[in-house]
Amino acid sequence: MYTLIHQDKNSKARLGKITTAHGEFDTPAFMPVGTHATIKGLMFKDVEEAGAQIILSNAYHVYLRPGMEIIKKAGGLHKFMNWNKPILTDSGGYQVFSLALFRKMHERGVEFQSHIDGAKHFLTPEDVVGIQETLGSDIMMPLDECVAYPCTKKESQAAMERTLAWAKRAQIAHSDKPGALFGIVQGATYEDSRIECAKRLVDMDFDGYSIGGVSVGESSSLIYNIIDLVAGLLPPDKPRYAMGIGYPFDILEAVERGVDMFDCVIPTRYGRNGTAFTSGGKIAIRNAVYAEDFKSLDPKCACYTCQNFSRAYLRHLFNAKEMLGLILLSLHNVYFFLDLMRQVRQAIKDDKFSQFKQMFLMNYNNQICA
Amino acid sequence: MYTLIHQDKNSKARLGKITTAHGEFDTPAFMPVGTHATIKGLMFKDVEEAGAQIILSNAYHVYLRPGMEIIKKAGGLHKFMNWNKPILTDSGGYQVFSLALFRKMHERGVEFQSHIDGAKHFLTPEDVVGIQETLGSDIMMPLDECVAYPCTKKESQAAMERTLAWAKRAQIAHSDKPGALFGIVQGATYEDSRIECAKRLVDMDFDGYSIGGVSVGESSSLIYNIIDLVAGLLPPDKPRYAMGIGYPFDILEAVERGVDMFDCVIPTRYGRNGTAFTSGGKIAIRNAVYAEDFKSLDPKCACYTCQNFSRAYLRHLFNAKEMLGLILLSLHNVYFFLDLMRQVRQAIKDDKFSQFKQMFLMNYNNQICA
Numbered sequence: 001m002y003t004l005i006h007q008d009k010n011s012k013a014r015l016g017k018i019t020t021a022h023g024e025f026d027t028p029a030f031m032p033v034g035t036h037a038t039i040k041g042l043m044f045k046d047v048e049e050a051g052a053q054i055i056l057s058n059a060y061h062v063y064l065r066p067g068m069e070i071i072k073k074a075g076g077l078h079k080f081m082n083w084n085k086p087i088l089t090d091s092g093g094y095q096v097f098s099l100a101l102f103r104k105m106h107e108r109g110v111e112f113q114s115h116i117d118g119a120k121h122f123l124t125p126e127d128v129v130g131i132q133e134t135l136g137s138d139i140m141m142p143l144d145e146c147v148a149y150p151c152t153k154k155e156s157q158a159a160m161e162r163t164l165a166w167a168k169r170a171q172i173a174h175s176d177k178p179g180a181l182f183g184i185v186q187g188a189t190y191e192d193s194r195i196e197c198a199k200r201l202v203d204m205d206f207d208g209y210s211i212g213g214v215s216v217g218e219s220s221s222l223i224y225n226i227i228d229l230v231a232g233l234l235p236p237d238k239p240r241y242a243m244g245i246g247y248p249f250d251i252l253e254a255v256e257r258g259v260d261m262f263d264c265v266i267p268t269r270y271g272r273n274g275t276a277f278t279s280g281g282k283i284a285i286r287n288a289v290y291a292e293d294f295k296s297l298d299p300k301c302a303c304y305t306c307q308n309f310s311r312a313y314l315r316h317l318f319n320a321k322e323m324l325g326l327i328l329l330s331l332h333n334v335y336f337f338l339d340l341m342r343q344v345r346q347a348i349k350d351d352k353f354s355q356f357k358q359m360f361l362m363n364y365n366n367q368i369c370a
Numbered sequence: 371m372y373t374l375i376h377q378d379k380n381s382k383a384r385l386g387k388i389t390t391a392h393g394e395f396d397t398p399a400f401m402p403v404g405t406h407a408t409i410k411g412l413m414f415k416d417v418e419e420a421g422a423q424i425i426l427s428n429a430y431h432v433y434l435r436p437g438m439e440i441i442k443k444a445g446g447l448h449k450f451m452n453w454n455k456p457i458l459t460d461s462g463g464y465q466v467f468s469l470a471l472f473r474k475m476h477e478r479g480v481e482f483q484s485h486i487d488g489a490k491h492f493l494t495p496e497d498v499v500g501i502q503e504t505l506g507s508d509i510m511m512p513l514d515e516c517v518a519y520p521c522t523k524k525e526s527q528a529a530m531e532r533t534l535a536w537a538k539r540a541q542i543a544h545s546d547k548p549g550a551l552f553g554i555v556q557g558a559t560y561e562d563s564r565i566e567c568a569k570r571l572v573d574m575d576f577d578g579y580s581i582g583g584v585s586v587g588e589s590s591s592l593i594y595n596i597i598d599l600v601a602g603l604l605p606p607d608k609p610r611y612a613m614g615i616g617y618p619f620d621i622l623e624a625v626e627r628g629v630d631m632f633d634c635v636i637p638t639r640y641g642r643n644g645t646a647f648t649s650g651g652k653i654a655i656r657n658a659v660y661a662e663d664f665k666s667l668d669p670k671c672a673c674y675t676c677q678n679f680s681r682a683y684l685r686h687l688f689n690a691k692e693m694l695g696l697i698l699l700s701l702h703n704v705y706f707f708l709d710l711m712r713q714v715r716q717a718i719k720d721d722k723f724s725q726f727k728q729m730f731l732m733n734y735n736n737q738i739c740a
Binding site: 039 | 410
């Protein structure tokens with residue numbers, strides 16, 4: 001499914017393409033997050049126009065609501081939400097870890113209480129693959145066990161062994177049915193655990209590899225170190241996905257270390273809270289300094305928001321508690337992340353990724369725009 | 371500014387066109403409401419695509435927030451919110467009547483406290499015209515005095531006299547500056563007051579005439595009676611606007627009595643609350659009956675929502691408290707009202723308005739669709 005198109009001459013950054021049953025997408029790729037089968041606040045036509053080639057949805061959330069019966073009757077998740085490009089779904093391992101009211105890991109699977117209504121559920125790795133197959137996901141994740149940061153070596157090791165055992169069971173259950181299945185590298189911040197996990201997953205031969213359990217509270221240098229270590233152990237002919245990463249600078253650091261795929265709720269979450277990402281850094285639109293600022297959020301941006309509305313107007317919408325403010329900032333932020341990836345891909349193609357990264361970060365950190 | 375294109379042979383319904391500095395619009399027209407310089411939850415590109423040719427904005431709200439200084443610096447309301455088609459603004463008379471924390475009518479003007487921060491304001495009829503001129507409104511309303519329903523003849527008569535005096539002062543203040551100025555017919559449910567008010571306003575020769583103080587709590591038959599009475603007294607070469615009307619059936623009744631222009635918050639307010647208007651009546655999308663209903667809201671509707679999403683998906687969005695649900699229902703409802711007006715205009719053109727109205731109401735009241 002992965003085609004390496006070009007390897008940057010001066011870094012590990014790589015340009016590629018991934019093919020799925022719902023079409024191709026270019027890598028490095030950013031996947032906007034559609035937790036409840038919707039990218040929060042945005043119409044899919046606008047998400048597509050902003051350049052999204054693939055989105056992520058959460059099996060955990062969709063399984064709980066609306067539930068698999070409705071998705072099955074709708075003919076799968078693509079049809080249910082009317083998104084006809086690729087969908088990657090996560091397994092719910094992270095959601096059970098971060099959201100469920102109660103959870104208990106068993107060898108057989110995970111027992112948890114829904115964060116919505118407290119109902120008890122039990123899911124095996126086989127169930128979780130089956131759920132994603134019913135969703136019609138193009139890229140699936142096996143059930144894994146996340147650990148908190150910090151955690152002991154012993155805890156991390158136990159979670160890793162479980163993750164590996166479940167990955168194998170997921171692979172057997174999925175077999176040659178449609179949709180790609182990735183292996184998820186866990187191991188917390190322990191280098192030897194990460195190395196072991198990566199090697200054993202590679203031996204199992206997955207369609208791609210995810211780096212899980214990063215950005216759960218540890219420092220940036222620890223994150224970059226683990227990503228660098230793990231990416232270096234993964235086969236060059238398979239895609240690599242850093243789960244839940246992240247901020248623009250995190251994405252650039254991971255791209256430089258050879259990662260191909262990213263997802264994060266940051267663009268829409270920050271948009272709803274009134275923060276816009278721009279080439280000159282972040283803008284808190286409620287700030288009084290923008291009251292009479294008739295420039296666009298980012299004069300370099302070609303999104304619908306920046307092409308049509310001023311900071312003064314957007315600030316007014318937030319002050320008046322108008323939905324359109326959240327919508328327009330979310331759209332801009334999603335566009336900003338997708339456009340960043342377009343620039344990243346062009347820079348790799350031109351063998352200039354490091355210069356691009358340096359220039360981007362200089363403008364971004366110096367608040368040139370704001 | 372008004373051109374009568376065709377008079378329906380079997381009713382008082384009329385097809386026309388109104389020309390403004392920001393282009394023409396067809397009548398009978400429905401104006402989506404953009405209270406805070408935004409149609410709630412919708413991007414202007416989608417409002418335009420849905421067929422809006424003119425929108426209404428509230429001088430009272432925009433005057434209070436963001437305030438006239440910002441609008442002036444933005445170059446007017448069109449530029450501030452980036453809507454380049456006609457805008458009608460109301461005077462704020464109704465908002466002072468319905469929203470202000472405190473209000474006192476004086477001969478010179480109205481004293482009130484802002485519903486936002488309690489700040490005291492005093493506005494004369496001349497101020498209110500000046501505000502709308504600064505907004506760059508294409509069609510302006512003079513400051514008027516609304517009365518509650520029911521009210522005594524004496525109260526109504528006093529409010530009417532003040533409305534007439536202020537209308538004259540607004541006209542003198544506006545003089546030949548750009549933008550049309552309408553006269554507002556008041557007089558509550560008293561027929562002789564309405565007749566007197568209409569005649570005296572027509573003598574002053576306004577660019578058009580509004581019927582104010584309707585749909586403030588009185589019965590439908592009282593509303594239709596007043597509209598019929600007033601519309602019959604207005605000159606055929608000027609547009610007629612029934613302020614704040616209303617539901618689809620109210621609009622049809624008013625069109626049949628010769629009214630040309632309508633505005634109402636109903637499409638977006640109902641949309642946010644989970645109610646969709648359809649050719650087969652209203653749908654409360656949260657209803658469990660729609661959980662596995664994969665039809666569109668209205669199979670006869672060509673809006674983005676109906677062309678792309680099922681009732682089951684929309685219900686899921688409302689259940690999951692997702693913004694997109696509010697957005698998609700608001701868009702559908704705005705489209706539904708605008709499309710109703712397109713059908714109304716076609717029916718008048720074909721001299722079949724009464725048949726159209728009868729057929730529409732039969733389907734709408736019989737819940738054919740739901």
